[in-house]
Amino acid sequence: MKQALEGIKVLDLTRVLAGPYATMVMADMGADVIKIEAPEVGDDSRQFGPYIQNESAYFMSLNRNKRSITLNLKAPKAKELFIEMVKKADVVVENYRPGTMEKLGLGYEELKKINPRIIYAASSGFGHSGPYSKRAAYDAVVQAMGGIMSITGPKGGKPTRVGPSIGDVTAGLFTAIGVLAALNYRNNTGVGQKVDVAMLDCQVAILENAIARYVVTGEAPKPAGNRHSSITPFEPFETSDGEIMIAAGNDALFVKMCEVFGTEEWAQDERFKTNPLRTKHVEELVPLITEVTRTKTTKEWQDLLDKAGVPNGPINTIDKVMEDPQVLARDMIIEVDHPVAGHLKMAGVPIKMSETQGIVRTHAPLLGQHTEEILKELLGMSTEEIDALKKENIF
């Protein structure tokens, strides 16, 4: 099958999460992502658990569809090879601390002289400008500083970190968007550019309505718990075997929910007739609903509410997510064969495209698995030349 980013060559210097997530998205859509790793150790996340046969499941799920070449970028000869590769590439992506590439003599200003068409994407904690630029950040730090923790957590409780590293993941997504937009510009003009994405900036960009609420009310929003602040009922309710999220987003859906419950009188009740009234009397309504929802299992309520068209869902743990019929029907859990680790399940490709569906074509590379292949293919080197370089310990 054709791929949307076929023919786009990406030199990928990224490690751990934000950068590798960005290049994974591109690789999933067909870009030729060449992961350049330090000899012997490679991407730090190769050492992150959990492991299967000593291979990191974390690394394997983020680096599918990529090829690996090792290069010791501190060695002058390796730098030369990298520069030769830049001449043949479309995109360079890195997520070092700002200044690192410049110290290596491989900053954007240098690479641009070598290839003015190059798109250079840098993902970092705080970005390539501003007073904190040179500081290191981790996901936990930008989640703390960017405000998302302050509005996540139990109502009345403490700020809470979002489970997945959303600070890294959103930076990866915005980086991919920046690269693709720059590609569009280059297609029209022939000119490359630098794309600079900061994890902290991305946290601010995803705050949704929290900024608007603060600007208008002058009060900083707090952790909101699981209840919607202005729609009722819109929260999880206890069932006989767990919980169910019920989101009756308007009056018509509330009537339908009451019909399912056999409590049609609620829809006529002066306290519950309209959404604003229900929100006002939420403390009275929730116990009434819970009394009903406790009488059946989550699955039973789910079937009944689905039939009536009332938005609802179980609060799935990961095992349940991985066997959900919709998730499976959409190929969102796939299985990849790895030469060392065997079969490995991981998340599929969430962008479904009618002409160029992205797929997982290859497992994550072993460290330096494609060094020889890439040097031959990209730089036209011979086996002899490569063997000679091997003795210089540059890869």
Next chain:
Amino acid sequence: MKQALEGIKVLDLTRVLAGPYATMVMADMGADVIKIEAPEVGDDSRQFGPYIQNESAYFMSLNRNKRSITLNLKAPKAKELFIEMVKKADVVVENYRPGTMEKLGLGYEELKKINPRIIYAASSGFGHSGPYSKRAAYDAVVQAMGGIMSITGPKGGKPTRVGPSIGDVTAGLFTAIGVLAALNYRNNTGVGQKVDVAMLDCQVAILENAIARYVVTGEAPKPAGNRHSSITPFEPFETSDGEIMIAAGNDALFVKMCEVFGTEEWAQDERFKTNPLRTKHVEELVPLITEVTRTKTTKEWQDLLDKAGVPNGPINTIDKVMEDPQVLARDMIIEVDHPVAGHLKMAGVPIKMSETQGIVRTHAPLLGQHTEEILKELLGMSTEEIDALKKENIF
């Protein structure tokens, strides 16, 4: 300044959040986004609080840089106009429930016949295939079903919804990525396509290492609280006036932290020498650290830890985020003039591009503000023709 997506014409049928977020990202980078709204009511989120002078701050922050035309797509004449517009457009984006566009006779299969170059992006709760396809979803439902709630929350506590509507926002980001990748393919081949993005799929795609952990251990991960499961110290600590996130990600950073604290002996302590040891003895280490951190303010610790290069940050509430020097230096809080609401602060553009920096050029449109302008410009209609149509109540 030139813009990366200049010249790309987007017909935007989206409402509320996931779709409008995707088209905002494109509009911020220069795409000409024409928001098509139902006459009189418009985008549902025009009715969402908080308000300034009766204008929704929520709507205004998501719809900057777009133009608005009203069209009653149920009227045959309006459909004709829409079809004429599709002939001139590059992209159509909608986030209706699957099947709605087909019912209107405006599904992808129809539009493709009219313009085979069109890129048709659909963002929905569950996607355009699979057993749940036709069901409605809200952010709370996909956060519940997709697993993110099950791994967010206080340690030992209940699953917790992420504060911002991350289900919508990530779907918006993946939709933008899909459209841009499809544009690249079209630039090479002249062929358009359908891009189908489900909120639920995107939740699975951002679970990060949770799937790997479950696959390897057979145990579904639980809410993890604010502490890192395998790095110590890596969590918020009490200060004299709040909390500070300290992320000493390796042994060298731990030594630096101890130097700042004046507790160099910890680095020699048999319980705390290495990260695995610190993680094993976390219950002993955390009270010791807290005893120290309680002695100064968050700001004081921040300055000291920054100077030593130890990653750290305050847990900012939204008011603090909006006055953070780095956030301001990166133009991540901007002010937009609105003709009714006056000055409004909102999040800036997180993708920093050296050649084509995205900017907020215009405030969110009033309902139908550009109807006449767009009909003239795009379809070459005269004032007389437009006046005649006005009488038919199609916009």
